[in-house]
Amino acid sequence: xxxxFFMLALxxxxxxxxxxxxNNPDDPGSPKYVSELSSSAEVPLSSEAVPSSSSVEVPLSSEAVPSSSSxxxxxxxxxxxxxxxxxxxxxxxxxxxxxxxTQTWFKRNLNVNITGSRxxxxxxxxxxxxxxxKYGRLYDWAMAMELPTSCNTTSxxxxxxxxxxxxxxxxxxxxxxxxxxxxLITAVGGNSTAGKYLKTNAWNGEDTYGFSxxxxxxxxxxxxxxxxxxxxxSGGWWSSSNGSTDNADVKIMTSSDNVTTANNPKDYVYSxxxxxx
Numbered sequence: 240x241x242x243x244f245f246m247l248a249l250x251x252x253x254x255x256x257x258x259x260x261x262n263n264p265d266d267p268g269s270p271k272y273v274s275e276l277s278s279s280a281e282v283p284l285s286s287e288a289v290p291s292s293s294s295v296e297v298p299l300s301s302e303a304v305p306s307s308s309s310x311x312x313x314x315x316x317x318x319x320x321x322x323x324x325x326x327x328x329x330x331x332x333x334x335x336x337x338x339x340x341t342q343t344w345f346k347r348n349l350n351v352n353i354t355g356s357r358x359x360x361x362x363x364x365x366x367x368x369x370x371x372x373k374y375g376r377l378y379d380w381a382m383a384m385e386l387p388t389s390c391n392t393t394s395x396x397x398x399x400x401x402x403x404x405x406x407x408x409x410x411x412x413x414x415x416x417x418x419x420x421x422x423l424i425t426a427v428g429g430n431s432t433a434g435k436y437l438k439t440n441a442w443n444g445e446d447t448y449g450f451s452x453x454x455x456x457x458x459x460x461x462x463x464x465x466x467x468x469x470x471x472x473s474g475g476w477w478s479s480s481n482g483s484t485d486n487a488d489v490k491i492m493t494s495s496d497n498v499t500t501a502n503n504p505k506d507y508v509y510s511x512x513x514x515x516x
Contacts, residue, residue: 319426321448324515329409336515337449340426342419343515346451348375348476351407355382357508359456359467370470374455377465380487380505383407383414383477391505392485404479408513414479415514417500420490423450423514424498435496442471443494452492458508465508475501475509 324336324343330351337346350371356378357364358371366372381390384406386398403413415423424433427448438444438452446452456470478488478500486502489509503509 319448323449327409327412329513334513337451339423339448339450342423342426344423344450345412345513346449348453348455349378349407349511349513350375352376353378353382353407355379355388357458357460357465357467359458359470362465362467370455374453374470374474375510377455377458377508378407378477378511379460379508380477383509383511384479394484399479403516406479407511411516412513413516414477415512417478417480417488419514420476420478420500430499431497433496433498434492437498438492454492455510457510459504460506460508475503476512477509 319340321337321339324338327334327336327345329349332350334349335346336343352364352371355364356376358366358368358376359374360370361367379391381388381395384390384395384399384404386395389395390398400413404416405412406414408414423437424430427433427436434452435444436447437450438454439446442452442454444452452474454469454471454474456468456473457475458465458467460466473491473493475489475491478490480488483502485505487505489501489503489507491499491501
């Protein structure tokens with residue numbers, strides 16, 4: 240009996256010792272230790288492993304960042320700017336305008352009735368056939384430049400404004416020089432295709448920029464009488480460039496896609512477009 244009691248007491252002693260060891264809070268295997276570790280422990284990271292945002296540098300290849308020269312090339316190849324400009328009243332008529340590139344132009348030919356100007360097909364200057372209403376009036380060079388008639392046979396270079404020559408255009412506008420015409424032609428793609436983009440659809444063109452050029456023809460005049468030619472197939476516009484004693488530059492468009500320059504007699508009559516100063 241005593242022996243059995245002794246054995247039971249010994250067994251109870253060993254069981255108690257085992258529970259004390261298991262519940263030791265300093266034991267890494269105890270449940271309390273594991274719980275505290277998972278909730279409060281922080282794993283330090285070295286600065287080499289994760290660099291700060293201020294020191295991160297991501298190398299970029301030349302393909303990822305274009306050079307300044309390629310950016311400039313991209314911007315210069317953008318489509319030409321164009322759109323409606325302000326309307327202008329001149330000689331009792333309202334003219335719509337169009338912005339093309341860096342310039343602003345009248346959208347139709349000038350139709351100011353001054354002495355000596357012609358309507359195609361009517362040498363008296365009347366509009367019996369309605370051509371002035373459609374194509375505008377035709378002027379010789381001296382008329383267009385608002386200079387004495389004698390300037391059709393003399394240079395008159397001293398009477399040409401050094402900058403923009405107003406001529407019969409309204410204030411703030413002028414007769415286009417060769418430089419003005421060439422700037423327009425360059426803006427729409429160059430001489431070889433400018434005609435296509437500047438002419439109306441009805442005249443074998445696309446009128447891409449709203450310039451709306453029409454084939455108003457011209458007149459070969461002598462002693463006040465004109466022989467009119469090529470309405471519906473050709474159009475010509477004066478330049479303020481003097482050219483020579485009795486000739487001046489004219490921009491010519493025909494049924495082809497290009498624009499050409501002719502140096503024709505100043506007493507011929509052609510159309511006039513105005514461009515903004």
